[in-house]
Amino acid sequence: MRQKRKMITRFGTALAVTAALGLAGCANPQGLDSAGEEGAAELPDRTELVIPYSEGGGTDTWARFIAPYLEKHVEGNPTFTPENVPGGESITGSNQYVTSGGTNGEQILVTSGTTYFQALLGRSQVKFDFAKMRPLMLNGTGGVIYASPGTGIDSAADLADTKKKLKYGGISATGLDLTMLQAFDVLDVDLDATFGFEGRGPARLAFERGEVNVDYQTTSAYLTQVEPLVDEGKAVPLMSFGMLKDGEIVRDPNVPDLPTVEEVYRDIHGKAPSGEAYDAYRAFLIPGYVYQKGIWANEGTPDALVQAYRVSVAKISEDSEFKKSSEEVLGGYPLYSGEEAEAELKKAFDISPRTRSYTLDMLESEYDVRLDGQ
Secondary structure (H helix, E strand, O other), X not given: OOOOOOOOOOOOHHHOEOOOOOXXXXXXXXXXXXXXXXXXXXXXXXXXXXXXXXXXXXXXXXXXXXXXXXXXXXXXXXXXXXXXOOOHHHHHXXXXXXXXXXXXXXXXXXXXXXXXHHHHOOEOOOOOOOOOOEXXXXXXXXXXXXXOHHHOOOOHHHHHHOOOOOEEEEOOOOOOHHHHHHHHHHHOOOOEEEEXXXXXXXXXXXXXXXXXXXXXXXHHHHHHXXXXXXXXXXXXXXXXXXEEEOOEEEOOOOOOOOOEHHHHHHHHHOOOOOOHHHHHHHHHHHHHHHOOEEEEEOOOOOHHHHHHHXXXXXXXXXXXXXXXXXXXXXXXOOEEEHHHHHHHHHHHXXXXXXXXXXXXXXXXXXXXXXXXXX
């Protein structure tokens, strides 16, 4: 059994959570498949991409990369202008977009997994509800967990008997690092976590300096930045978060030799994962990684406008220039139209109060991370 794990950072009252609040799981008569307004919609000549993250980060880079292809393939060839509104782990800009109430296409919202997590955790400041908003296009990514050979770990199966304290460095317990914490919770493996790193790059450098001995990177970063360390015997790949196929998590085709968290659980425990820990892990994995980056419109946006974006996904995906240049930014993962992802997203954002409570309790009891108001 694990001992209680602690983290050095606590959250202030500005990001208080009320347990009863269920923005992502509340009753939704319209839902993701809301028909919106009837009739044709005329797209504006200029559209603002509201990016609730700072310039230069992963989501900002993704949005600015996609923008020229939107201009080329969305009906009417509107101009797309990035507008960064960072703050509050993406809550500030997302709230600003939703409360503006715009449905005429003059603004659309760019999102990332961290944005989704704020809603799934039921944060009291969140005013956006992805169960009611309209997904236009999505793009996933993968993640790979690896360890230092100094831990004595040669493969993921060794996690069950490791005697070395596993030290992890992250950005925020309520951001994408949460999936890493949940993976180790599922496996029932102790993890000491310290947060406050400015990005996954600085966390990787801390790993290289020996300050932490277990880390994860997105698959694209793993292939370019960590595989050379593996070749030099300085890192041991353990597992990947996998990808979704026909409702099941399967191996990531970009790292096909690495088992998924589910496979590692079977190796360690002799059965498939189930129960509250796994339910919570999967609830955050799907929106956090499978559909990590996205473009959304407000509830009530007309069907014709929504379809103009959804139809453009196939055109962008077949664009020869996009195919050539997207490998580095998209990591080889496909674009999905909002229509393709709609059913899975609807299930993902219909998170049960029990799963939310379990996740919040895990953060507090295992990492001493308490969201005020709990």
